[in-house]
Amino acid sequence: MQATDNRSAEIFAEQRRYIFDCVRPLYAEPLAIAEGSGCRVRDYDGREYLDAFAGILTTSLGHCHPEVVAAIREQAARVGHLSTLYVNDRQIQAGRALAEIAPGNLSRTFFVNSGTEAIETALQLARLHTGRTEIIALRQGYHGRTSMATAVTAHAPWRVLPSTVTGITHALSPYPYRAPFGDRTDEELVEIYAQDLIEVIETTTNGQPAAFIAETIQGVGGYIVPPRGYFQRMAEIVRSYGGVFVSDEVQAGFGRTGRHWFGIEHWGVAPDIMVMAKGIAGGMPVAATIATPEIAGSWRGKTISTFGGNPVCMAAMVATLGVMRAEDVPARARRRGAQLRDGLEALQAAHPWIGDVRGMGLMQALELVEDPVGKEPAPRLAGMLLNAARDEGLLIGIGGLHGHVIRIGPSLLISETEVEEALDRLGRACRTVEANRRLAGQER
Ligand SMILES: Cc1ncc(COP(=O)(O)O)c(C=O)c1O
Structure with a gap:
């Protein structure tokens, strides 16, 4: 999907005029979403994203079922x-x-x-x-x-x-x-x-x-x-x-x-x-x-x-x-959750800054740490991963007391192929974080 203009930025500028400042969108350059269907949403500039956070676990059947x-x-x-x-x-x-x-x-x-x-x-x-x-x-x-x-x-x-x-x-x-x-x-x-x-x-x-x-x-x-x-x-x-x-x-x-x-x-x-x-x-x-x-x-x-x-x-x-x-969404969430969990554990094996993978069903998280032994929370890496995932066309969430946990919670009707696609995109985003981390000379 080709970008057509810069409507997202215009819309956010308008939001700042009329909405409380405490209503803070997720990204430094906020994402303005115009429409959604199933696990996909599209921003006002026409770019499509795979939504793995479902409006904070709320569009449980995907968008506009x-x-x-x-x-x-x-x-x-x-x-x-x-x-x-x-x-x-x-x-x-x-x-x-x-x-x-x-x-x-x-x-x-x-x-x-x-x-x-x-x-x-x-x-x-x-x-x-x-x-x-x-x-x-x-x-x-x-x-x-x-x-x-x-x-x-x-x-x-x-x-x-x-x-x-x-x-x-x-x-x-x-x-x-x-x-x-x-x-x-x-x-x-x-x-x-x-x-x-x-x-x-x-x-x-x-x-x-x-x-x-x-x-x-x-x-x-x-x-x-x-x-x-x-x-x-x-x-x-x-x-x-x-x-x-x-x-x-x-x-x-x-x-x-x-x-x-x-x-x-x-x-x-x-x-x-x-x-x-x-x-x-x-x-x-x-x-x-x-x-x-x-x-x-x-x-x-x-x-x-x-x-x-x-x-x-x-x-x-x-x-x-x-x-x-x-x-039978409980059964679906169990199957797709197991698939998601396997993929997240494979990412953890490749990246030592993923300290913990946890959750149940289609509620899975990655806790990011500066090093797996000291377990110092790594909000900076979480921010990098959030943005890198967006660049890959994947929406995920963030949480944890220090903003250092990546939260994943897609539609309960997400398909096997969509979970695979989410994992591919997240994998590429992790590699971007890894590369930036090396560049910043912070590898231990
Ligand atoms: C566990 C839990 N309880 C209560 C609430 C409050 O719900 P609401 O934001 O709809 O008021 C939330 C919101 O995120 C929540 O996660």
């Missing part, structure tokens, strides 16, 4: 907005579809418009249900942008104001690659994290927690995967102190991690409350808090979300889940 587009069109022409003051079949269909795939006895849903709001709902619900206030979250976790969601988030760059929300503490991140205790088995690590949680409860709370909240894979943190046995133990501990376990599936949900619908199912734990967003509706703004009937029933006071359960968004969600089931 025809069944989702048709459902949106059909519903928008029928009735576009009602508010929760009225009942509409679409919201019920969406709730039923979620209850059918959610683990355990999670069957009652409250719909909102963003992951942040769904987190807020979950934490307020946990407090209402237990009659307690203290919440334990994890370091390196990310849960959103309101005051409460930021307070449970544990990344300084995302906590722009000092927190004024009380009753929140953070336990150790279950981050095996950077565990400060040397090489340990999963069982030993789980015990260390378990003892830490117990100590956090007994020393930094009043001993009566309302909830423990965690992402099943820490997404913004750089796809940190807790060790085997971790959630079983953590849920058991928080429940033994009378609190509930809230699982944040905003990134890991809807088949993303392969084999199961939700990340937490890999640990065989049914949460008390679960939060979902991102991939739930193929890119439309939907988020959900699901709970057991007993817990959901603890919210007796008034509440409303004007746009929550909006019929057009619900129609998109019902269509998205319909396609996900028909295509």
Whole structure:
């Protein structure tokens, strides 16, 4: 595809006039995207890219899936907005579809418009249900942008104001690659994290927690995967102190991690409350808090979300889940994820600055380090790789506390050939980084 003009730069100049400066696009020379279809997007200058980040794991069926587009069109022409003051079949269909795939006895849903709001709902619900206030979250976790969601988030760059929300503490991140205790088995690590949680409860709370909240894979943190046995133990501990376990599936949900619908199912734990967003509706703004009937029933006071359960968004969600089931996306994500993982491990074998390859299914990351022994985070290399991949026509994401982790999370319908193509392009980008690194005389 030939470039026709320089529309991307013009559009970004306009963005800077009208949009908050804090809305920061990914690249130093931002990419302005005009259209997308499946795993491909095209910028305003006509250049095509293979999208391996899916709008932050959100266009779960690729861009503009025809069944989702048709459902949106059909519903928008029928009735576009009602508010929760009225009942509409679409919201019920969406709730039923979620209850059918959610683990355990999670069957009652409250719909909102963003992951942040769904987190807020979950934490307020946990407090209402237990009659307690203290919440334990994890370091390196990310849960959103309101005051409460930021307070449970544990990344300084995302906590722009000092927190004024009380009753929140953070336990150790279950981050095996950077565990400060040397090489340990999963069982030993789980015990260390378990003892830490117990100590956090007994020393930094009043001993009566309302909830423990965690992402099943820490997404913004750089796809940190807790060790085997971790959630079983953590849920058991928080429940033994009378609190509930809230699982944040905003990134890991809807088949993303392969084999199961939700990340937490890999640990065989049914949460008390679960939060979902991102991939739930193929890119439309939907988020959900699901709970057991007993817990959901603890919210007796008034509440409303004007746009929550909006019929057009619900129609998109019902269509998205319909396609996900028909295509068996958990099985697809497992197969394509294994293919992607093999390719990433081959890149690691060729480049010592790829310190860790981790993830599950189609949620895979490369942690970049200055050297594999010292493991000093290498945000500069991550920036170079991000840009080199773009030059190769490949979109990937970045994360980690220091911005040193490359995140990959394409459409769950990505094909075998597209995964191969993504790996080829990423391989060429890695070789560019390697060459620049040598040029800069930084090879060890
Ligand atoms: C794990 C997790 N929870 C919650 C959120 C907040 O979602 P939103 O940006 O839709 O408010 C995010 C967003 O990235 C997330 O990754």
